[in-house]
Amino acid sequence: xxxxxxxxxxxxxxxxxxxxxxxxxxxxxxxxxxxxxxxxxxxxxxxxxxxxxxxxxxxxxxxxxxxxxxxxxxxxxxxxxxxxxxxxxxxxxxx
Amino acid sequence: xxxxxxxxxxxxxxxxxxxxxxxxxxxxxxxxxxxxxxxxxxxxxxxxxxxxxxxxxxxxxxxxxxxxxxxxxxxxxxxxxxxxxxxxxxxxxxxxxxxxxxxxxxxxxxxxxxxxxxxxxxxxxxxxxxxxxxxxxxxxxxxxxxxxxxxxxxxxxxxxxxxxxxxxxxxxxxxxxxxxxxxxxxxxxxxxxxxxxxxxxxxxxxxxxxxxxxxxxxxxxxxxxxxxxxxxxxxxxxxxxxxxxxxxxxxxxxxxxxxxxxxxxxxxxxxxxxxxxxxxxxxxxxxxxxxxxxxxxxxxxxxxxxxxxxxxxxxxxxxxxxxxxxxxxxxxxxxxxxxxxxxxxxxxxxxxxxxxxxxxxxxxxxxxxxxxxxxxxxxxxxxxxxxxxxxxxxxxxxxxxxxxxxxxxxxxxxxxxxxxxxxxxxxxxxxxxxxxxxxxxxxxxxxxxxxxxxxxxxxxxxxxxxxxxxxxxxxxxxxxxxxxx
Numbered sequence: 284x285x286x287x288x289x290x291x292x293x294x295x296x297x298x299x300x301x302x303x304x305x306x307x308x309x310x311x312x313x314x315x316x317x318x319x320x321x322x323x324x325x326x327x328x329x330x331x332x333x334x335x336x337x338x339x340x341x342x343x344x345x346x347x348x349x350x351x352x353x354x355x356x357x358x359x360x361x362x363x364x365x366x367x368x369x370x371x372x373x374x375x376x377x378x
Numbered sequence: 379x380x381x382x383x384x385x386x387x388x389x390x391x392x393x394x395x396x397x398x399x400x401x402x403x404x405x406x407x408x409x410x411x412x413x414x415x416x417x418x419x420x421x422x423x424x425x426x427x428x429x430x431x432x433x434x435x436x437x438x439x440x441x442x443x444x445x446x447x448x449x450x451x452x453x454x455x456x457x458x459x460x461x462x463x464x465x466x467x468x469x470x471x472x473x474x475x476x477x478x479x480x481x482x483x484x485x486x487x488x489x490x491x492x493x494x495x496x497x498x499x500x501x502x503x504x505x506x507x508x509x510x511x512x513x514x515x516x517x518x519x520x521x522x523x524x525x526x527x528x529x530x531x532x533x534x535x536x537x538x539x540x541x542x543x544x545x546x547x548x549x550x551x552x553x554x555x556x557x558x559x560x561x562x563x564x565x566x567x568x569x570x571x572x573x574x575x576x577x578x579x580x581x582x583x584x585x586x587x588x589x590x591x592x593x594x595x596x597x598x599x600x601x602x603x604x605x606x607x608x609x610x611x612x613x614x615x616x617x618x619x620x621x622x623x624x625x626x627x628x629x630x631x632x633x634x635x636x637x638x639x640x641x642x643x644x645x646x647x648x649x650x651x652x653x654x655x656x657x658x659x660x661x662x663x664x665x666x667x668x669x670x671x672x673x674x675x676x677x678x679x680x681x682x683x684x685x686x687x688x689x690x691x692x693x694x695x696x697x698x699x700x701x702x703x704x705x706x707x708x709x710x711x712x713x714x715x716x717x718x719x720x721x722x723x724x725x726x727x728x729x730x731x732x733x734x735x736x737x738x739x740x741x742x743x744x745x746x747x748x749x750x751x752x753x754x755x756x757x758x759x760x761x762x763x764x765x766x767x768x769x770x771x772x773x774x775x776x777x778x779x780x781x782x783x784x785x786x787x788x789x790x791x792x793x794x795x796x797x798x799x800x801x802x803x804x805x806x807x808x809x810x811x812x813x814x815x816x817x818x819x820x821x822x823x824x825x826x827x828x829x830x831x832x833x834x835x836x837x838x839x840x841x842x843x844x845x846x847x848x849x850x851x852x853x854x855x856x857x858x859x860x861x862x863x
Binding site: 336342343347349350354355372376 | 395396397401402403404410411412414415416417420422428429430431432433434451453461462474475509510511514515516518519520521522523524654658659660661662
């Protein structure tokens with residue numbers, strides 16, 4: 284699979300990164316080779332294989348339902364870009 | 379053309395845990411903004427989720443209550459989308475392997491018929507925070523309160539098995555009844571503890587193909603749900619009958635303004651890029667845990683209804699109303715057992731008390747008249763100290779906090795006269811004072827006499843200032859009049 288120049292440009296915009304003209308071809312080739320690898324993986328027959336989300340036989344540890352966290356709003360809001368009356372503030376959202 | 383409505387529901391139920399699903403911050407309602415949002419809830423770099431055991435157990439309990447398959451290995455996934463009230467940039471939820479599989483919920487309809495609504499699955503997930511658009515905010519900004527972020531939810535997804543608004547509302551109420559009865563949710567709709575997304579489509583009656591559906595999101599009361607479905611069904615029928623087609627879209631309904639509008643169309647729907655959450659291992663629920671939870675499962679609404687019918691000789695309908703909610707059921711049982719008259723207990727709980735609580739916007743758990751007080755008052759009706767009419771005055775006084783039953787009866791002079799000597803004298807006096815009425819009664823046909831008794835009763839009650847025991851007066855009156863025939 285080959286990734287087109289326009290697709291790289293769109294991805295760059297969405298990712299908020301700038302890719303200069305000279306490197307676009309290089310990025311396109313390298314991303315295409317990743318996708319080729321995926322294509323190759325997809326040729327493997329997995330009909331008889333059960334899907335797993337983890338390669339190991341381990342399970343999630345659970346926590347007792349007890350409150351151990353305290354109010355640290357001030358500490359968190361000192362490092363927030365913008366707050367107002369205890370709320371984090373963001374540019375106005377419109378539904 | 380006749381149209382058939384097809385409805386499916388997705389119901390978000392807030393689990394009644396003390397802490398969040400992935401952090402040990404409190405979930406209590408109504409705290410100052412962001413005072414219950416810890417580093418994990420805020421998605422601070424380097425934090426990791428640790429799953430709350432109680433949330434897992436509550437989800438399994440729901441599965442057991444609806445006789446569903448329990449996902450003994452369930453997996454959390456990330457649902458990626460961007461919104462300011464979701465600090466991680468994804469919601470941790472379940473998709474491929476939910477904790478609760480297929481099950482069913484039985485509903486009862488007004489005509490007495492029953493129907494089974496299939497549950498597709500139910501999964502565990504975290505709630506998002508709350509966006510604030512109104513109030514004293516800097517110009518051009520919205521506020522974000524992350525106290526609710528990470529509150530544990532189960533999302534219950536039904537099959538499109540409902541065919542009317544009545545069925546949808548009955549299903550929603552039954553779910554409310556189940557989750558409050560087994561104690562996994564506080565059921566406080568006004569605080570968002572249960573929220574409904576309704577999928578609605580219409581099709582020509584008799585058709586077996588499903589029409590295009592729309593989803594109306596986030597309805598937080600049974601009434602709003604009813605209104606939203608009604609409006610959406612009308613809208614879809616209008617569109618189709620005018621030659622148009624229904625677009626698959628997400629809609630919003632504002633219960634205050636009664637306005638519904640399209641939010642976004644599914645064609646431009648987000649790609650959520652689900653994938654298994656690398657921060658959480660598969661959740662394993664052992665057979666032992668499932669069995670222990672099954673044994674500890676509290677009485678379910680259907681079983682409670684059946685028990686009320688046999689134990690208290692209530693009608694199926696009364697038993698249904700009183701068993702629907704754990705707090706109503708326990709209130710009724712306390713009253714019935716301590717006053718010894720379940721029928722009167724049922725009448726008062728469903729009548730006077732329900733009406734007063736509704737007016738005041740209170741639940742049975744916060745009733746100003748306690749179950750013990752109501753039982754004492756009913757006991758006074760049973761032993762003929764007061765009449766049913768007087769009881770209403772006593773109830774009103776108890777509601778206003780004027781003290782206990784006997785003090786109120788004394789203070790208001792409501793004691794019913796049941797002394798037969800005194801009653802006989804009153805009856806005799808009234809008969810002597812009204813010779814014309816007596817004459818009229820004696821000369822009337824037998825079948826008309828019964829009606830004429832009311833006139834005498836009115837007079838007697840007036841003379842006794844409403845304190846005569848009506849049953850006894852009736853007896854004495856009949857006896858005296860029969861002697862004159």
